[in-house]
Amino acid sequence: MPHEVKAVVAREKKAPVSVETIIVPDPGPGEAVVAIQACGVCHTDLHYREGGINDDYPFLLGHEAAGIVEEVGAGVTGLEPGDFVILNWRAVCGQCRACNRGRPQYCFNTHNATQKMTLTDGTELSPALGIGAFAEKTLVAAGQCTKVDPAAGAAVAGLLGCGVMAGIGAAINTGGVTRGDSVAVFGCGGVGDAAIAGARLAGAEKIIAVDLSDRKLEWARDFGATHTVNSGSTDPIEAIRELTGGNGADVVIDAVGRPETYEQAFYARDLAGTVVLVGVPTPEMRIDLPLLDVFGRGGALKSSWYGDCLPSRDFPMLINLYLQGRLDLGRFVTEKVGLNDVEEAFAKMHRGDVLRSVVVF
Incomplete structure (x- = not known):
């Protein structure tokens, strides 16, 4: 009935x-x-x-x-x-x-x-x-x-x-973060902080959180960010490069989904590094990048849809990590x-x- x-x-x-x-x-x-x-x-x-x-x-x-x-x-x-x-x-x-x-x-x-x-x-x-x-x-x-x-x-x-899986998956499944990597995350809301937590789970050595809000940056530290950058007062590209020996991060995750943050993520990665877009853009948004820069920097530009997750595999695993006190x-x-x-x-x-x-x- x-x-x-x-x-x-x-x-x-x-x-x-x-x-x-x-x-x-x-x-x-x-x-x-x-x-x-x-x-x-x-x-x-x-x-x-x-x-x-x-x-x-x-x-x-x-x-x-x-x-x-x-x-x-x-x-x-x-x-x-x-x-x-x-x-x-x-x-x-x-x-x-x-x-x-x-x-x-x-x-x-x-x-x-x-x-x-x-x-x-x-x-x-x-x-x-x-x-x-x-x-x-x-x-x-x-x-x-x-x-x-x-x-x-x-x-x-x-x-x-949805959100936590999208962020963790963006780091682990899509970005392929592994031990010793440097990771930068733009946007420290729920998805961004989940990406930070995922990078920490994967063993990233350096995790750089970027946001306009000092409050959100404090939250990011709680989830495992080792460094924070307020992009309202500091150039995030230069800050990330400075924190990574002048090279840029191995994996940069855009959890905002705006042209400005995507461009910053693109230039904040190391040569042959990976950019992951997990923030959801609106239909009218466009990005304009020099094609020569796309070619010359190598690496990968990826979109992460649902954190590239397989629910039957990932949900029970992450719940077990939670029950073990690791997430x-x-x-x-x-x-x-x-x-x-x-x-x-x-x-x-x-x-x-x-x-x-x-x-x-």
């Missing part, structure tokens, strides 16, 4: 969100209904509200979530009611050219639930990143559920569903809020007052 639940909906572009009753259908073949326990407030949700993703309003917001499987549809294997799961937006198909080449982390045909959740008047909702988890319950493809140890707790586990996921949680507090959480995030507000059900 379909479920009536409370959820956060963005009805119009740039309009405040509202808490409304929605209809969650029973799971069909290959689907699951998950009772959400916690969901992080991610900047991507604000992008949806502002029209920065597409115009498929109304949106059911929320995607950085963990909870308990309540029901599964026909044909679902390896997942059953009662399982504690992190929701992901990379449910690999197993059949596309990337999957067939043994690279499922690049799956080109990730899937979501077939059925639609709706408002009570029947209006179909567009769930953020195919999840829609600012809701008491949500409907997803079974492959979007990754089982992990419930001892972690939903408020921290859910953060791996402080709890440090990302600035506050726990209710479903009615999402709009204010957006404002706090925009002001840089929080790393993560987490909606707890």
